[in-house]
Amino acid sequence: MVPPIPICSQFFQPHTLITIPFFNNNTISSIKQINPSILTTHSFSVTNSSIKKTTNNQLVDFKDKTTRFPIKNLVQNITSLSSSKTKIEMLQILEKNASEFQTISDFNNLLMALWIAQKSELCATMFTKLSSFHLVPDSCTYSIMIRCHCQKNEVEEAKRVLFTVLENGFVPDSTTITVLINSLCKRGKVKKAMEVFEFMERKGFKISVQQHNCLLKGLSYVGKIEEALEILMNMKKTNFGVDVYSYTAVMNGLCKVGRSDDAMDLLNEVVEIGLIPNVVTFNILIQGYSIEGRPMEGVGVLKMMKKYECVPDYISYNTVLHGLLKWNEIDEAFEVYKEMVEIGFDVDFRMMRTLVRRLCKRSWEEKALLxxxxxxxxxxxxxxxxxxxxxxxxxxxxxxxxxxxxEALVNLNDMVRWGYSVKAIAFEKVIVGLCGQGRVEEAVSTLFLLHANGGIGDLVSYDVLVNELNAHGRVFCASVLFGFALKQGVVLVPNKELQVEKWS
Known part of the structure; x- marks a missing residue:
């Protein structure tokens, strides 16, 4: 069986399946140095089928092939070409190696090298020159060309090549067909992907669970969730088999259309039949509940993950916290935040900002939240x-x-230090509060801090300060501050004590 599609945390993200069947270890190491992100190995053999095979070329004995055909150097030459080089110049370099193309396997090595180097246009051009080397394409050649067209986003052409080669008795490997089906589904062409399914079945080709999963993902993507459910049920009844990725794809579709409870039923079914749900499966459900305005159910899923010994990742916690903040479940949001900090996750700064503001406003009534x-x-x-x-x-x-x-005064100083324009209203609250605690010296200093940074104290600040200074018997200071207020354009109405000192 072909190994499963690399899904996990990238299950619902665009990805490409790569097959490197005919390079030795030195060659693979060289290609990794050129572009390490594109290497994921899978089998690449002619698929067993009832269809007649017209070639027995299995591309074996790799060391002899790479010795005879210096593929490593050729790959390096191709990728070292500057972007200013034209396709003609590239072809000239490649044609210098024409004497090395003794078999179709050698030519396949070249095509695969071009494809890995993401030179799809050049790969397609070299394929058109195949006859000039007196070679006949085999199943592997066509498999590479199908992948090449998918890489160029020419999925219709890739489908046409597949149909043509199957009609002529060739059988591309299963992974290549998965690449094509996945490419069609990623572009929302689910109907075209279904055509590939039906055609392969008519030709007696066994459709793998990975190919079914691509279709389930495509149907869920375009909102055809009932069709996806029907296919999932059929997979369970037939010998196709079903895996956790099959359920995950359908659960994703259900959550997108507001059917998170149905998705939860599928999750329970996953556990019942002995499959092990992964972190992506749970994260999809958390996201679904968040979208539906049910963040507390998302918290329940987070706890469920721990029950099934599935370690929540950053996305799990981040999605739960986002949902709780969005729907104003502040107490629970703070608990999730603390858990994230304890684990060592860096909480999204925007969510921290939202959490602070919400806790501050709640603290007006619940002092402990401050x-x-x-x-x-x-x-x-x-x-x-x-x-x-x-x-x-x-x-x-x-x-x-x-x-x-x-603490308020510290933060006011931070505002000044960071260059923010200061507002009198913030300073007013601190001045009034300090005066209320009898800390008039600090209150006066706060007023001067405001003025030193371009602000102007308001009537309330001056009035409270003058009265507090009078109350402390510091009439002269009160008189000076009264005059300073007049100079700033703030008109105070002097109380009796101040009138005696000022006008007597």
Whole structure:
């Protein structure tokens, strides 16, 4: 059986299946140096089938082949060409090696090297020159060309090649057919993918579970979830088999159309039949509940993962936290945040900002939440050099309401240090609060900090300060501050004590 498609955390992301069947270890090592991201090995053999095979070329004895045909050097020559080189110049370099093409296997090596080097146009051009080397294409040649067309996003042409070679008795390997079906489904051409299925079945070709999974993913992508469910049920009844990726694809489709409960039923079925759900399976369900406005169910799925010994990843926690914040489940959001910090995950900064603001506003009524808000806020300050102005203002206000004026004053100084334009309203709350605690010296210093940075104290700030200075018997200071307020254009109405000192 062909190994499963590489899915896991990339299950619903675009990917390409690569087959490198005929390179020795030195060659593969060389190609990895050129482009290490494209190597994923799978089998590449002529598939057993009732269809008559017209070639027995199995591309074996790789070391002898690579010795006779210096594929490693050729790959390096191809990839070292600058982008300014034209296709004609590339062909000239390749044609210098024409004497090395003694068999179709040698030519296949060349085509595969070009494809791996992502020179699809050049690969297609060389294929048209096959007859000039007096060679006849075999099943492997056509398999490479199908992949080449998929790489060029020419899926219709790839499908046409497949139909043609099958009509002529050739059988491309199963992985190549999976590549084609997957390419069609990724582009939303599920009907075309179904045509490939039906054609292969008519030709007696056994459709693998991986190819079914590609189709399930494609149907879910275009919203044809009922058809996907029907195929899944048929897979369970027939000898095609079914794996966790089959269920995951359909669950994804269900969650996208708001049927997360049905997706949960499938998850329970996965466990019942002895399959092991992976982190992607659970993450899809968490995302579904979040979209439907049911974030607490997402928290339940997170706990379920631990029950089934599936370790939640960053996406699991991040999705749960996002849902909880979106639907204003702040208490639970803070608990998930703390768990992420304990594990060592870097929480998304935007979500930390949202969490701080929501906790601050809640702290106006629930004072105990202020400590939680400040904990997250301090973590934000550790992560970045500058915190956004609005978050600081909300934090200052919450500190003032919670009578944490020292913390409020620290944050006001941070605003000034970071170059934010200061607003009198934030300073006013701190000044009034400090005066209420009898800390008039610090209150006056806060007012001067405001003025030193281009702000102007408001009527309330001056009035409270003048009255507090009078109350402490510091009438002269109150008079000076009164005059300073007039100079700034703030008109105060003096109280009786101040009138005596000023006008007597």
């Amino acid at each position: 400590e939680d808000a400040y904990e997250v806020f301090e973590k934000m300050k550790e992560r970045v050099l500058v915190v956004d102005k609005r978050t600081i203002e909300v934090m200052v206000e919450a500190c003032c309401r919670g009578e944490k004026f020292d």
